[in-house]
Amino acid sequence: MTTHNQKGQGEDLVATNRKAHHDFFVEETYEAGLILLGTEVKSLRNKKADISDSFARVEKDELYLYNAHISPYKYGHQFNHDPLRKRKLLLSAQEIAKLIGKVQRKGYTLVPLRLYFNSRGWAKIELALALGKKPYDKREGLAQKSAQREIERGMKRPVK
Numbered sequence: 412m413t414t415h416n417q418k419g420q421g422e423d424l425v426a427t428n429r430k431a432h433h434d435f436f437v438e439e440t441y442e443a444g445l446i447l448l449g450t451e452v453k454s455l456r457n458k459k460a461d462i463s464d465s466f467a468r469v470e471k472d473e474l475y476l477y478n479a480h481i482s483p484y485k486y487g488h489q490f491n492h493d494p495l496r497k498r499k500l501l502l503s504a505q506e507i508a509k510l511i512g513k514v515q516r517k518g519y520t521l522v523p524l525r526l527y528f529n530s531r532g533w534a535k536i537e538l539a540l541a542l543g544k545k546p547y548d549k550r551e552g553l554a555q556k557s558a559q560r561e562i563e564r565g566m567k568r569p570v571k
Contacts (some may be wrong), residue, residue: 423471423528426460431522433549435541440524441510443474444501445534448492454532455514457485461525467500467521467538469511474500476523476536508538518542 426465431437447455454460459482467476483491502510513519524537544552 421530424463424525425455425458425528425534426456426526427525428462428465428522430463431524431539431541433544433552435522435539435543436521437522437524437539437541438547439513439540440565441502441506441538441540442556443536443538445476445482445536446499446501447534450487450491451475451481451498452534453484453487454481455526462526464538465523469507469514469521472504472507474502474507474510474521476500477527479523500538513540 445527461480465476465479467474469475478495479498480494481492482494510521514521519540519542520543522539524539526536529535
């Protein structure tokens with residue numbers, strides 16, 4: 412038996428994109444719905460998804476998610492889906508229009524941060540409008556984390 416939250420008990424996290432904050436500067440986040448097939452929903456309920464290499468793109472005033480891997484459902488047989496198919500995302504027309512202008516700027520992209528079921532049981536994805544980091548930005552971020560870790564270690568040591 413799979414364990415997932417029943418309706419009204421909060422979010423049920425399916426997948427996260429841990430590389431996103433390392434590779435991008437996140438500026439804004441949006442919550443979008445997903446149009447899924449039945450076997451995809453069952454796979455997501457079993458937490459069989461990977462969004463680490465995925466991205467979103469606007470095409471003809473509609474938003475699509477690419478490279479999100481949702482594993483085929485174990486008992487789906489001939490009704491199974493293509494694991495890497497593009498999936499339509501649901502945002503209001505105003506939000507999509509706003510995103511079109513922002514994504515066209517140099518270096519900006521739409522990156523998924525996490526995939527989850529909301530309290531009502533609907534599959535949602537949190538998208539970030541993000542600016543790609545340069546290699547020196549990544550090194551600087553790692554140096555700051557390392558320094559912070561050293562400070563915390565120093566605070567834990569007893570004073571002699």
